[in-house]
Amino acid sequence: xxxxxxxxxxxxxxxxxxxxxRQHVEDAKILSGGQSLIPMMKLRIARPGYLIDINRISGLSxxxxxxxxxxIGGLTREAELEASPLxxxxxxxxxxxxxxxxDPQVRNLATVAGxxxxxxxxxxxxxxxxxxxxxxxxxGSGGERVIPIEEFFLSLFSTALQPDEILTEIRVPVPPPxxxxxxxxxxxxxxxxxxxAVAAQVTLDANSVVQKVGIGLTNxxxxxxxxxxxxxxxxxxxxxxxxxxQAAQLAADxxxxxxxxxxxxxxxxxxxxxxxxxxxxxxxxxxxx
Amino acid sequence: xxxxxxxxxxxxxxxxxxxxxPRLLLVHFIRESLQLTGxxxxxxxxxxxxxxxxxxxxxxxxxxxxAVQADGAEILTVEGLASASGQLxxxxxxxxxxxxxxxxxxxxxxxxxxxxxxxNNPNPSEEEIxxxxxxxxxxxxxxxxxxxxxxxxxxxxxxxxxxxxxAEGVAK
Numbered sequence: 001x002x003x004x005x006x007x008x009x010x011x012x013x014x015x016x017x018x019x020x021x022r023q024h025v026e027d028a029k030i031l032s033g034g035q036s037l038i039p040m041m042k043l044r045i046a047r048p049g050y051l052i053d054i055n056r057i058s059g060l061s062x063x064x065x066x067x068x069x070x071x072i073g074g075l076t077r078e079a080e081l082e083a084s085p086l087x088x089x090x091x092x093x094x095x096x097x098x099x100x101x102x103d104p105q106v107r108n109l110a111t112v113a114g115x116x117x118x119x120x121x122x123x124x125x126x127x128x129x130x131x132x133x134x135x136x137x138x139x140g141s142g143g144e145r146v147i148p149i150e151e152f153f154l155s156l157f158s159t160a161l162q163p164d165e166i167l168t169e170i171r172v173p174v175p176p177p178x179x180x181x182x183x184x185x186x187x188x189x190x191x192x193x194x195x196x197a198v199a200a201q202v203t204l205d206a207n208s209v210v211q212k213v214g215i216g217l218t219n220x221x222x223x224x225x226x227x228x229x230x231x232x233x234x235x236x237x238x239x240x241x242x243x244x245x246q247a248a249q250l251a252a253d254x255x256x257x258x259x260x261x262x263x264x265x266x267x268x269x270x271x272x273x274x275x276x277x278x279x280x281x282x283x284x285x286x287x288x289x
Numbered sequence: 290x291x292x293x294x295x296x297x298x299x300x301x302x303x304x305x306x307x308x309x310x311p312r313l314l315l316v317h318f319i320r321e322s323l324q325l326t327g328x329x330x331x332x333x334x335x336x337x338x339x340x341x342x343x344x345x346x347x348x349x350x351x352x353x354x355x356a357v358q359a360d361g362a363e364i365l366t367v368e369g370l371a372s373a374s375g376q377l378x379x380x381x382x383x384x385x386x387x388x389x390x391x392x393x394x395x396x397x398x399x400x401x402x403x404x405x406x407x408x409n410n411p412n413p414s415e416e417e418i419x420x421x422x423x424x425x426x427x428x429x430x431x432x433x434x435x436x437x438x439x440x441x442x443x444x445x446x447x448x449x450x451x452x453x454x455x456a457e458g459v460a461k
Contacts, residue, residue, distance in 0.1 A: 001333050001334075002312065002314075003312050003314075004312070005291045005310065005311075005312050006291060006311055006312060007291050007292075007311065008291070008294065008311035008355070008357050010357075031358075034353065034354060034355075034358070035335065035353060038335075038353045038354065038355070039334060039335050039353060042333070042334070051311070051355075053357075053358060055358065079347070102335075102424070103338070103423050103424025104348060104402065104420070104421060104423060104424045105338060105341055105348045105349055105350045105402070105424040106335065106350065106353070106424065108347040108348055108349055109349055109353075109354070190423045190424070191336060191423075191424065
């Protein structure tokens with residue numbers, strides 16, 4: 001499949017990239033990993049006139065803790081996330097997530113930021129970042145602004161990024177002690193989008209009472225879904241089998257799946273319930289209860 | 290039509306260049322501009338991995354990358370695995386000895402994924418091998434013999450005096 005013709009632009013700095021974005025604002029797309037964009041161009045679902053390749057911009061690929069946040073650079077690849085000792089030891093929910101995204105070749109190119117900026121509710125990091133209460137840094141001609149993740153996903157393939165902005169960093173608040181998280185996904189085969197998936201992150205006190213909780217749902221609505229009712233139920237409550245069961249039911253109620261080749265809507269709601277149970281139980285285990 | 294751009298790459302140790310349209314996919318560049326047809330086009334939708342090549346040490350699906358993005362890169366394709374004298378790479382020998390292929394269509398991609406796997410992890414477990422080739426589909430073998438082929442190569446390369454064999458491909 002041959003994509004439509006486009007002009008290829010390769011800036012070396014972020015300001016250069018933003019200038020190019022402004023020049024071609026109606027008709028440009030940022031090319032980072034390209035693992036969603038290029039297939040969409042081949043299918044001619046996306047037809048940008050200009051591709052602005054940011055892969056040669058230096059200093060955008062990093063994973064570090066700084067100022068109370070885990071910071072992931074705009075060009076950090078999924079494979080780098082998987083290989084990072086920091087992520088492996090402290091953020092197993094991100095390992096769970098990266099492991100089930102596409103396949104090794106795709107993860108060598110695909111970026112974490114692109115997984116969010118694409119605005120696809122079937123992508124995996126959105127639910128995880130919702131559970132983690134992340135923020136994204138958008139850099140545009142007016143400088144940087146920080147967007148809370150719960151305000152980022154507007155509708156299918158549409159995010160809070162302005163046409164002249166680039167997602168340059170993801171910030172995850174460093175979890176307090178006794179925190180844990182997990183991501184559970186059901187896929188038909190390696191590389192497939194989720195039939196449904198659930199991300200859960202909890203912080204507990206010494207008596208297993210929930211201090212903080214985040215629950216995100218993948219591919220069961222027009223946007224990634226934050227299961228707020230389930231979160232509200234758990235906050236201040238002891239995390240045990242009964243409360244997990246109740247929260248999982250609420251998460252299933254909050255899902256808005258549609259029936260498709262991956263299964264009927266009712267089945268997907270059932271899946272959310274089961275996956276939420278498992279994700280919360282694993283999160284509790286990892287929090288050290 | 291967009292203006293053609295010059296793309297220079299080092300493929301299997303040789304400097305090559307061609308002027309191409311930006312929309313030319315890397316796999317077409319490799320097969321048509323460079324006439325290296327060992328890299329296959331399978332699904333063309335980023336699923337099957339038949340087009341896998343090693344780019345700057347990492348496997349990529351060359352159907353899901355533009356040739357212009359690879360400008361300046363070092364690429365290893367299946368043609369670069371055997372030695373200049375024609376001696377098969379341990380992996381190629383493994384696929385032959387262990388019947389790791391039937392129709393052979395997926396084999397170039399399987400070889401490149403296995404090659405990258407063994408470079409990072411010379412002694413992978415069966416699970417690690419299966420994970421390493423999880424981006425490559427085979428519709429003939431049921432994967433069992435492919436796993437066996439990779440194990441064969443890992444064992445052969447672990448023998449003293451054979452360490453060089455896996456690096457040979459990029460070196461030449």
